[in-house]
Amino acid sequence: MTLKGKKILVTGGAGFIGSHLVDLLLKKGARVRVVDDFSSGKRENLSQHEGNDNLEVVEGDIRDRSLLKTTLSGIEWVYHLAVKCLRESLKDPFIVHEVNATATLDLCELCREVGVEKFVYVSSSEVYGSAEYVPMDENHPLNPTTAYGASKLAGEKYALAYFYTYGLPVTVIRPFNTYGPREHFEGVYGEVIPRFIIQLLNNHPPTIFGDGKQTRDFTYVEDTARGILEISLHPDAVGKTFNVARGEEVSIIEVANLLIHLLNKETISPVFLSPRPGDVKRHFANASYARKVTGFEAKVAFPEGIEKFLLWFRNAYSDPETLLPLIEKFGWE
Ligand SMILES: NC(=O)c1ccc[n+]([C@@H]2O[C@H](COP(=O)([O-])OP(=O)(O)OC[C@H]3O[C@@H](n4cnc5c(N)ncnc54)[C@H](O)[C@@H]3O)[C@@H](O)[C@H]2O)c1
16 A cells, blocks of 8 residues: 555654654655654654655644644644553553543544544553463453553553444554664653663663562564554554564563673662552563464564664663663652
8 A cells, every 4th residue: 555645644643653753654655644742752752754745743742622623634644642641541541541532532533524444553561451361362361450551451452332333444453562772761751761771871770660570571662653554554454453572571670680790780780669559570571463364473582672762762862871760760759
């Protein structure tokens, strides 16, 4: 399917995963409109496209229905990624509900009115809660442990309800933990891998919440963005839900030890803090459904992705000491 000239809206397109998706869409010749309020997204995530007439950036809040309506003008496909993150849900569940659930319902309704040809809802593995069995396929029980997970589940259920009721051509994608270039490390948005990198580059011990035995299925961001795109392009993806993940289980302590090794900081040992509220114990995906239906497969193995990320990180931030104050707050204290 050609994307050349396709008019595509990406909500949250200045964010971590959204900006990588925008990179792919522009590379394929699509005309992309991003709507983002820059609450966690950054202009520099899209600065590589400065001067590209195929990219339009609209600064605004997706909770503003009239703005959403204007933003949808002329749009054929929608990728919906705008989100308030998990840590924000621990201190302000209401705003997280408004953005992740209510605004998704608004967007579905407006997309139905406009008659978009494709609506891709980027959900999250957090809708599963902790693994009841592994590897977790798309039929795994949905028992989110945080208001964030619950709001993402509401978002995907609204989107699918619009498919069943009105025929809105919806595909739901559930990425598992994604890491790589442009990942957040600052305050409430800070994710574990870049936080560990900053701590170690400054000769500080990586701080682990809980016993470190909790696992995640870490997926490199270029794989996640490619998964969202490739799955959504497949004609059989409509009305379906897909995991996007590498399909490998890695514990947090293994992440810390790998980074200690790669950064030659063998004299440093991790320190353990109280567990994070609502933290899921185990996430390990069965990624075979996407492979079977659409042929998509994540390619970047975990150590390889970490090395790529480290390379990028060192280039992007030449003075890691300046980043230390930015990782002091966790967002739920
Ligand atoms: N990062 C992960 O590991 C991961 C894992 C699973 C699922 N996801 C999903 O992927 C999507 C993107 O996540 P991300 O990690 O890139 O997050 P992100 O915070 O980097 O991106 C979200 C974007 O939404 C924007 N935004 C927030 N509130 C908004 C509002 N009210 N109006 C307009 N824009 C708003 C932010 O500024 C940001 O650019 C989300 O839907 C998330 O649930 C992410």
